[in-house]
Amino acid sequence: MTIALITGANKGIGFEIVRQLGAGGATVLLGARDAARGKAAAAALPDVDVHVVQLDVTSAASIAAAAAWIEATHGRLDVLVNNAGIAVDREYRPSTVPLDTLRATYETNVFGVVAVTNGMLPLLRRSPAGRIVNLSSGLGSLTMTSQPDPPWGDLNHLAYMSSKTALNALTVQYANELRGTPILVNAADPGYCATDMNGGQGFQSAADGARIAVRLATLPAGGPSGSFESACRTIVRASATSAPSSGPSAAGSSGSTTKVACRLRRRSSSSAALRAIPNSHARSSPRRRSNVRRRR
């Protein structure tokens, strides 16, 4: 029986990851910083073996208590999905973002991931096939966001975007440290999903976004580690000498040629409309998304 912990799982993409992993037969630990919200969410999943774990990723005491409970109850952890995240700087540009906003974003999106991962690693090391999945974003990809043209060039939310870039970097660092162990560590970009984070503006459902995380959480032995996989299909890293493949690229990076081909439905096509979306997950138009080639 797989034991899986998902942080920030009382709603949105995290909740759908719980549902999908549970449907696959896992025992799912639904992390919620507010236990009452967690219980309400778990009550909506009568067919899932789900247990609520109070877990605020910014609280060392909360993380330690959750790890102690998991150890006492299950003895190990097979899957950790670092899903909890915030996006609170949508109204700012880099030149105007308050440092407190930057710090708060990093506390959850970066330091919280490190704290939870390190708190759970002793339990993950007891698993025969540990998996860590970090919920990233295309907005953390330097390849995508360094495109100067709109809409990518207009998306300039320093706190959220750089926090996801840092998340991609630490994904690689953990993967490198854990190479040679059964633990695989990968980053997943769920695509632009309609959740509370963006006022329901996403192009696809939270369930759609959950799939990529669930796939990385259930990778077979020998699967990739240190990769960045995007639901904004397909980021392909290609060297100058090899043909593009559909495999994952190193977390958030690109090779000499990167081809981005998204198959997401769109709600808005103009960069002005994308700027009007009330958060930082706006995506490029399908025309741009298909076959964007960038040379470095």
Ligand SMILES: NC(=O)c1ccc[n+]([C@@H]2O[C@H](COP(=O)([O-])OP(=O)(O)OC[C@H]3O[C@@H](n4cnc5c(N)ncnc54)[C@H](OP(=O)(O)O)[C@@H]3O)[C@@H](O)[C@H]2O)c1
């Ligand atoms: N939606 C998208 O289009 C999109 C695109 C790319 C990446 N992502 C990433 O996907 C992940 C999930 O996003 P979402 O769209 O599902 O957002 P969401 O609906 O706003 O859900 C965020 C979840 O994180 C929890 N959370 C926030 N701070 C926390 C903390 N300190 N400790 C524990 N839990 C905390 C929230 O709990 P409360 O209910 O208590 O606030 C909530 O359960 C995030 O990492 C986000 O950056 C989302």
